[in-house]
Amino acid sequence: MCQYLAGHGVASSRLRAVGCGGSQPVADNRQPDQRPRNRRVVFVPLAR
Secondary structure, X not given: OHHXXXXXXXXXXXXXXXXXOOXXXXXXXXXXXXXXXXXXXXXXXXXX
8 A cells, every 4th residue: 555655656655554453452352254344444643
């Protein structure tokens, strides 16, 4: 996602990728139908 945004004009210094699915799951990984919910991208807007 960061590569895509950087390729479309967003300064790479304003981007940071953090994997949280393993440490901050939003769904039960034991249920196969719930696993996709933990494979997500979250955008946090930053002040300029």
